[in-house]
Amino acid sequence: MKAAVYNNPGPPAVLRYVDVPAPVCGPDDVLIAVEAISIEGGDLINRRSTPQQSDWVVGYAAAGTVVAIGENVRDRSVGERVAAFDMLGSHAELWSVPATRTWLVPDGLEMGQAAALPISFGTAYHCLITRGGLREGETILIQAAAGGVGLAAILLAHGLGATVIAVASGGERQARLTALGASHVLDRLxxxxxKEVLRLTGGDGVDLVIDPVGSTLQASLSALAPEGRLVFVGNAGGGELNVELWQPMQNNQTLHGVFMGALFERPAVHGTVDELLRATAEKRLEVVIDRVFPLRDASKAHEYAxxxxxxxxxxxxP
Structure with a gap:
């Protein structure tokens, strides 16, 4: 089969489109004929990490059709369309993943949207609701709001009746975020x-911050109201995650770290993604796709991302 692989960590140019052996479908797995691959932030980070073996296939998320099932799998069948998540291997024509990390794709949902939804919307929901406890009428600050998790957070928070302050650069992107439900869009450049958050909130600060950047954590805390909540998820900005904790202690603020990983297999989280897939198929949610590349141009796709x-x-x- 064809796959995008790398042998040495580095920039997008390290990716090569080559023939590799097809993956083996394990007893608890399903083998998927991949139809769409979502490039996740973790894929870009992992590509800069030392691979575990030669011709390493990176990739967290994809969607496709089940072509084989493991002997222990009872709730998946050959021919079903599924979205899937795992820690590696999605940048390929075939992908073997644990059945517990798949979701049925509802009729009417385009496969690119299905591939992109579980990580972005599942993570955003967990950050907003499960950890962040967002309620109607509250104000939320979303860092890196133009990314997959940020966009999902805007849509979900707006749907809950929250006031959304989004951080993103570029006039066209800012206009798009406003159309998706952001009340205010700030360009950090x-x-x-x-200062702007405090001005917009009359000096109070926001009730909740979602921060997938990492390097903005101190600013996120400074924009937070007393007894507010900060949920930090990922480290897209790179570098050390360092913050001064005296201020949040004095202000009785709460910090929640989120790393989804195996959380997607928990029944509540898995069920939430099922509902989000249905909502998107029914046009109650929108998964925003910026651009589509062929897998053979994986290096160009990573460069663009x-x-x-x-x-x-x-x-x-593929």
């Missing part, structure tokens, strides 16, 4: 985000 400031997910088609 042109604004002091903390890293440098072009896409609005939403970048998808590849």
């Amino acid at each position: 042109e604004n002091d985000v903390v 890293e440098t072009a400031k896409p609005l939403g997910r970048v998808v590849m088609i």
Whole structure:
């Protein structure tokens, strides 16, 4: 089968489109003929990490049709359309993943959207509701709001009746975020985000911050109201995750770290993703796809995802 692989960590150019052996479907797995691959932030980070073996296939998320099932699998069948998540291997024509990390794709849902939804919307929901406890009428600050998790958080928070302050750069992207439900969009290159947040909230600060960047954590805390909640998820900005904790202690603020990983297999989280897939198929939610590349151009797709400031997910088609 064809796959995008790398042997040495580095920039997008390390990816090569080559023939590799097809994966083996384990007893608890399903083998998927991949139809759409979502490039996730973790894929870009992992590509810069030392691979575990030669011709390493990176990739967290994809959707496709089940072509084989393991002997222990009872709730999946050959021919079903599924979205899937795992820690590696999605950048390929075939992908073997645990059946517990798959979701049935409802009729009417495009496979690119199905591939991009579980990680972005599942993570956003967990951050907003399960950990963040967002309620109607509250105000939320979303860092890196033009990314997959950020866009999902805007849509979900707006649907809950929250006031959304989003951070993103570029006039076209800012207009799009406003159309998706952001009440205010701040450009961190042109604004002091903390000052603007305090101005917009009458000096109170926001009730909740969702921060997938990492390097913005101190600013996120400074924009938070007393007894507010900060949920930090990922480290897209790179570097150390360092914050001064005296202020949040004095202000009785709560910090929640989120790393989804195996959480997707928990029944409550898994069921939430099922509902989000149904909502998207019924046009109650929108999964924003910025651009689609063929898998053979994986290096170009990664380059675009890293440098072009896409609005939403970048998808590849085998």
